[in-house]
Amino acid sequence: MKNSKVKYVPELTSALRSHYVPVPNVIANASGIRVFGKRLKSFIFTTDVAIIKNTNADAVIAVYPFTPQPTITQAILSVSDIPVLCGVGGGLTHGTRSANIALHAEFQGAIGAILNSPAPDETIRFVKDSIDIPVIVTVVSELTDIQSKIDAGADILNVSGGANTANIVRKIREKFPLIPIIATGGPTDESILETIEAGANGITFTPPTNAQLFKHKMHEYREIENKKYENQL
Numbered sequence: 001m002k003n004s005k006v007k008y009v010p011e012l013t014s015a016l017r018s019h020y021v022p023v024p025n026v027i028a029n030a031s032g033i034r035v036f037g038k039r040l041k042s043f044i045f046t047t048d049v050a051i052i053k054n055t056n057a058d059a060v061i062a063v064y065p066f067t068p069q070p071t072i073t074q075a076i077l078s079v080s081d082i083p084v085l086c087g088v089g090g091g092l093t094h095g096t097r098s099a100n101i102a103l104h105a106e107f108q109g110a111i112g113a114i115l116n117s118p119a120p121d122e123t124i125r126f127v128k129d130s131i132d133i134p135v136i137v138t139v140v141s142e143l144t145d146i147q148s149k150i151d152a153g154a155d156i157l158n159v160s161g162g163a164n165t166a167n168i169v170r171k172i173r174e175k176f177p178l179i180p181i182i183a184t185g186g187p188t189d190e191s192i193l194e195t196i197e198a199g200a201n202g203i204t205f206t207p208p209t210n211a212q213l214f215k216h217k218m219h220e221y222r223e224i225e226n227k228k229y230e231n232q233l
Contacts, residue, residue: 021055021213023205026189026196032058033156033180033201035111035134038083043182043204047072049079051207061158061182061204063087063114068101070108077109085112085136088127090119098123099130106131114138114158121152128153136182142168146176159183159200166191166198173199 023042032041044057047064062076062084073086086105089098102113113127114136128135137154139146140161149157157179161168169183183200185192192203 017054019054021051021057021207023055023057023203024185024189024192026192027185027203027205029193030196030203031201033182035083038111040083041202043085043202045184045204045206047076048207048210049076050210051213052076052080052082055082055207057082057205058202059083059085059111061085061114063116065091067093068098070101070104073101073105073110074108083111084109085114086110088113088115090115090117090123090138094120094123095126099126102127102131102133102135106133112136112156117141117144117160121148124149124152124154139168139172142171146172146179150176150179154179156180156182158204160204166195169195169200170198 023044027042030041032039040058042057043059043061044051044055045061046052047062052060059082060076060080062073064087068088077084088102088105093101098115105113110133112134113131115124115127115138117138117140119137124135124137134155135153136156136158137149138158138160142164146157157172159165159168159172159181165184165186169181172179172181181200182202182204183195185195185203185205195203
């Protein structure tokens with residue numbers, strides 16, 4: 001019989017570090033994926049170095065809609081104190097160029113190389129043969145030939161199917177019970193939990209933008225400033 005007692009987790013912070021971007025607590029229900037001895041459950045999807053430096057996520061998924069650039073990878077890894085999985089192409093960038101970018105990312109300290117959909121199997125093989133870190137292949141459709149991606153060298157699947165994500169995860173898990181799966185969890189605790197129960201081992205969380213976060217902070221500052229002058233009247 002399992003012990004249902006909730007474990008007490010001590011938490012330490014400070015006056016200057018108490019404000020950060022938290023991932024949803026429900027992600028703790030995921031099993032996690034152990035990569036090089038580190039158990040990762042929550043993956044924050046951002047390239048904003050300020051957010052990366054101020055989050056409680058387990059790892060970073062650094063993917064962006066441009067051809068991968070080593071200088072961007074270097075900037076992210078230079079400030080991150082949590083593991084980083086870097087995008088190395090698949091959409092605009094293919095073949096040996098993706099492999100070279102992936103090798104450079106590994107040398108800088110990335111713990112995983114992400115290939116976006118629709119990366120061809122040949123590119124997956126090039127990257128897999130070039131690096132000693134996991135290859136993560138993005139899946140966006142339930143029609144994707146998962147077996148061919150695994151045969152080509154995919155170590156982890158990254159499911160990003162919008163509102164259909166949980167269903168895609170469920171179908172993959174039925175046929176591939178052991179393949180590690182990271183998936184987008186959606187905007188609510190209920191959608192995240194559904195994705196976990198469908199079979200996702202880790203959840204990608206998209207944080208608010210820097211502008212959205214600063215909007216709330218500036219509102220607080222204005223309220224403080226207004227009250228200060230009201231008290232002087």
